[in-house]
C-alpha cells in the first residue's frame with residue numbers, strides 16, 4: 001500500500017453485520033451491486049468478501065471518500081475482484097457507470113445517505129435507479145425514517161434536529177413521502193424491516209421493464 005487513506009466510520013462497525021444478514025436473505029446471485037454514497041468503503045469491502053460471486057461497485061461524490069474506498073480495497077487485497085469507486089453524485093444525471101457494471105447490474109443500495117443530502121437527491125436516486133434497474137430488481141435503502149411523519153424514537157428526533165442544524169436541507173425522511181417517490185418511479189415496497197438502533201431497511205422492487 002502506497003498511501004493509507006482509509007477512513008473509519010463508527011456506524012459501519014455497528015450496522016455491517018445486520019445489513020449483511022439482510023442482504024443474505026435476498027435472491028442476489030452473480031452480477032453487480034451498485035452502492036451509492038459509500039462513504040469510507042468499509043461496507044463495500046465487507047460485503048464484497050461476504051458475497052464473492054457479486055461484483056461490489058462502490059461510489060461517492062467526495063474525493064476523500066473515494067480515496068478511502070480505494071485504500072480499503074487495497075488493504076483487504078481485493079484489487080483484482082472489486083472495481084475502483086465511481087464518482088457518482090446522485091443529482092448529476094445520468095450517472096456514469098462502466099457498461100460491464102451496467103449490464104450485470106442486479107441491485108442498487110444506499111446506506112445512510114438520503115437524510116444527509118437534499119430531498120432532490122432522494123428524488124434523483126429513485127429516478128436514476130428506476131432507469132437502471134429492470135423488472136424484479138431491488139433498490140435497498142437503509143437508515144432512519146419517520147413513520148406517519150413521527151419519529152420512532154427520541155434519539156431519532158434529536159438526530160434529526162442535529163442534522164437540520166448542520167444543513168437546513170438535511171433531515172430524517174418520512175417513509176410515506178419516500179415511498180411515494182418510489183412508486184412514481186416504478187418501485188413497489190417489497191419489505192420494510194426494523195433494524196437495530198431505530199433504523200429501517202426498505203426493499204423496493206422494480207416492476208416496469
Ligand SMILES: C[S@@+](CC[C@H](N)C(=O)[O-])C[C@H]1O[C@@H](n2cnc3c(N)ncnc32)[C@H](O)[C@@H]1O
Nearest residue numbers: 009037038039062088089090111112113117121
Ligand atoms: C452518512 S455518510 C454514509 C456513508 C456510508 N454509506 C455509511 O453508511 O457509512 C453519507 C454519504 O453520502 C454521500 N453523499 C452525500 N450527498 C450525496 C449525493 N448527492 N450523491 C451521492 N452521495 C452523496 C456522502 O459523501 C457520504 O459518503
